[in-house]
Amino acid sequence: MGMRHRLLTRSGLYAVLAVFVLFAAFPFLWMIITMFKADTDLYSPGNNPFLFNDPPTLKHIDLLFNDTAYKTFLLNSVLVGMAVVAITLALSFPAAYSLARLSGRWGEPLGIAIFLVYLVPPTLLFIPLSRVVANLGLQDSLWSLILVYPSFTVPFSTWLLMGFLKSLPRDIEEQALVDGYSRIGAIFRTVMPLALPGILTIIVFSFTLSMHEFIYALAFVSVSDHKTISVGVPTELVRGDVFFWQSLMAAAVIVAIPVAVVYSFFLDRLVAGFTLGAVKG
Amino acid sequence: MTIIEVRELTKQFGEVTAVDRISLRSGEGEFLVLLGPSGCGKTTLLRMIAGLERPSSGHVLIGGRIVNDLPPRARKIAMVFQSYALYPHMNVRDNIAFPLKAQGMPRREQLERIQWSASILGIDRYLNRKPRQLSGGERQRVALARALVREPSVFLLDEPLSNLDAKLRAMARDELQTLQRRIGITTIYVTHDQVEAMGMGDRIAVMYEGRLRQVGTPREIYDDPADTFVATFVGSPPMNLLERDDQLLGFRPEHLLPKDAVQFAPDALEVNFQVTRQEYLGADRLLYGVVSGLVEETKTISRLPSTISYPVQAGEKYDFVVRRGDVKMFDKRSGQRTAAEPAFLAGTR
């Protein structure tokens, strides 16, 4: 019975996994197939959608890159992402260090307070912020996004880094102090090199978060050339009533896959941040 | 040859007083041990000397100058942490070079110093390795080499041997002491291990609950404890303490010996010792039992060297004696040592 039992549970396991993998990944499979389908194939209701009844084509990907503003959208997203990462690091690293090392009893409660800010959603703030942006003359400019995005990357990043820095042994910094450096010197020489994994996690997290953001981008930027991926693809790749599905799917897939790959590497640390340190990721 | 001194030094963490008005002065080139159980404040005291904690009140003086407001890097001290705090992302050479770089020393001079320091500690073959590739003992030596390389005037060591296993520890003790004697730097050494303290210290400062209980040479601490805490903390097994009226009689296990086995002066104290258990430890025997007659029945330990052959049986009573000079009197309530004489004559039951 033991052997058969194990076989049953094994196949049960695989069955369960298969269902979930299907649920999660099927849309992407469908997107990838659609990308390469010829119009005549795609728009014939009788055809088996999973087969290439007409030969696959790169035409739509070509269209995406050459006939639309997709490249511009990508560029905009990357620019905004990089700027936001820089701002996030500049604000959250010192704050995290201060909370982890220099704040004594206030460190933990303040850290939690900052984390809770993360829970205030863009959908609550976007209306007043849209006026602030307009009044600052940043309407329709990428700078509006660069200014506002850190409001959701900084809280979580500070919290994450704070937990990470706390786990670094104090000894090493204190040794550096005794060995002849000031606090700042000690931070640069001992803390930063050791905090690299946490810093990389923040970079990945902030970059992808800015790339994913939708509502601020939708509310602040209406000029086509300044749109980011998240907003540009849904709004611009539709001409009139016609959806260029293949290109749309290509647009989505091209962004999704690389991000997923990178995310897989940094997952554990992100989870540690999310679980409020209740669990060591 | 710098002298370290603290005057009325106090540190409070909120409600808790970790260090309570301690005044202490080292000698020149002295190996001074801060001994006490965990939580007694010895590490906090060390950190205040280093400049890693700000005193709540009192002064720290190094070389006769008040250094309260100076950050660690300005105090010309070297410190070795319990964990050795080696920079994991640097190799051994760069670890040792670190303090020299902070001083702005030119690279060539750095390398000379590093070579000198590393060879004293016997680690010159490891200069290219990273800390994680070294054993515990090797890492400790790297930490010491790094401390030594600046030719500091003060050495602060926080339980540097507690991470080594027992066998290594004895050897490391020897090496450390030889090193200190050779270089002659004033050293403050924190430990909870009284064997280490007795073996290494020129003087020992015994601390408990933030206060200094006694400062003295190992012999003074052992033979003339200032209170019951020192008496029972130093020495293993601890000193026997027997209650009588409002006083405590104390004598060490090795001073409680069979009447028939040794010669005693007539004014020695005689007691009735009923053995409950004995432990054979090789070089000694420990007899666990109950003493009666002089005092109410009290659990007591006697230590017999293996050179005295005196067979005992569990449950039997024997006549044991303690020399008068070996009895220390303490006040029962305060625990302080009194000058009183054991007020009873030999033979009193």
Add this chain to the structure above:
Amino acid sequence: MKLTEAPARIRSFQVPYVLDREGLLGVAMLLPAVVYIVALVGFPLVLAIVYSLSDVTIGNQTIDFVGFRNFDAVIHDATFQKALKNTFIITVVSQALVLVLAKILALALSADFRGKAIVRFLILLPWTTPIALGAIGWLWMLDSTFSPIDWVLREVHLLGPGTLLGPDRNLVWLGRPNLAMASVIMVHTWRLLPLATVIMLAGLASIPQDIRDAAAVDGAGFWRQLFQITIPLMYPIMAIAVLFGIVFTFTDMTVVYILTRGGPVDSTQVLASWAFYKGIQGGDLAQGAAIALFLFPVLVGVAVLMLIFARRREIA
């Protein structure tokens, strides 16, 4: 007897000792982030409240206070009531689904099997994709004419004339009110399952082996272990996962915006999308702000609950 500092050989450029005043340094390092957050989160929050109590529109910029008139109008608006109801339904149903599914998936993933890395990667995909783009993918998948799901259903004769799911050859996923709600719920579940799974997986891994061993010795089988030991020990983690999911779902407007634009006929509007419609597209900033503010009580409740559960982090 105070003397000057001991002459130490420090670096050639004198870094003033004021930088060692740790209190000062601590505040200085914390300040930029705090100022930023106050300016870009705190201030707009206050502004939102101010707007909701005024009659600001995109055209009329002056702030005149009108008391609770906006809230009054908003509450009595039928669409708002629908939106409020929808938001709760979508959130509760999707998160309940996520909770159960994530638990199952986490258990499955905690076993050892080949190809685990690939499976993990695939499971992660929904979350690592920009919400808008993932929604676009679903838009196509649920298309009223070309949905592959419909095709499969037709091939197995569950859809079409004379079959179980009705005479039409297509389930108009996004065009019929109930189906549209179901679709929105499905996409939210799809999107948040990875995050919840990963959090629970971490929670599972943190249950010490000792406890499992003790349970095995005590004779507990798989199911008993699951329900009497594993799940109870994971309450805090599960709570945190669900709370995050609630925040992300309750406040989201993207899925609805992309999939249905709130239709058909406002039947899938949620608070956030309705606020967007009224505030930005309709220009009535005050009403938009008032609608969005209804998100706040729920968020505060969630924050409090999260703190409570984070405190209970003693797993062993």
